[in-house]
Amino acid sequence: MLPILYSFRRCPYAMRARLALRVAGIELEIREVVLKNKPAALLAASPKATVPVLVLPDGRVMAESMDIMVWALTGHDPEGWLGQGDPAQAQQLIAINDGPFKAALDGYKYPERHPQATRDQHRAQAVALQLQPLEVLLAPGPWLLGPSPSLADMALLPFVRQFAQVDRAWWAEAGLPRLDAWLQRLTGSPLFESVMHRLPPWQQGDAPHRF
Structure with a gap:
């Protein structure tokens, strides 16, 4: 089984x-x-x-x-994701991502559901909380916490990707070139492509689909 x-x-x-x-x-x-x-x-x-x-x-x-x-x-x-970089720093990045950054991302995507701020204000908050700090972290090299991808890189990737897709024109001019290169590098990888295949919705009784 x-x-x-x-x-x-x-x-x-x-x-x-x-x-x-x-x-x-x-x-x-x-x-x-x-x-x-x-x-x-x-x-x-x-x-x-x-x-x-x-x-x-x-x-x-x-x-x-x-x-x-x-x-x-x-x-x-x-690939040594767990051993790359400072575990405390990785956990801090993930906590910001899953907490205040995700809240700002939701406000940016669905401003009508989060009227406490405008869409642009939600976006600015997300940039200040997480995206600009990530841009700075990427200054020494291609990955967030060291010479190869870490747990933090992979845990944050889907959320940064989602943010970038909200307004592609804005993202292209956002002044986050290192973060954009990081995003393109990861989303263009065979690993990422392998987990993004479209599958039909599962129903009880369907033959198992192996991953």
Whole structure:
């Protein structure tokens, strides 16, 4: 029996979980979820009902993307993501990303849902909180915390990608050339492309789709 991953292709949390599972070489069954019509099996596994959810053969359930990433890489980390850079700095970057930066990103994407600030104000907050500091971190080299990609690079990638896609014309003129090069390098990699294949929505009774 294989682990089962409930996922959604465009969800940044699910995306970073898939990146870690793929690089760790973990064979599993992947189930693409339609978020407006979540399958009963997902709801039974995790009442939280958000993706990603990883169900292990022994019945354990992981419903947080960072838990899935660390679990996968603790078992096998061939590219050394966990050992790259200062772990405390990596955790700080991820905490900012998953907290205030994600809130500002949501306001930038959906200003009508977050009327406490304008779209431009949400964008400016996101740049100040995370994107400009990342631009500075990239000054010494191509990766955030050292000479090769780290857990922080891969955990932040889907969210920076999402931000850049909101207004591509603005992003092209944003004055973040190192961050843009970092983003293009990662999204153009075979690893990233391998976790972004489109899958049909899973339904009970479907043949397993191997990841």
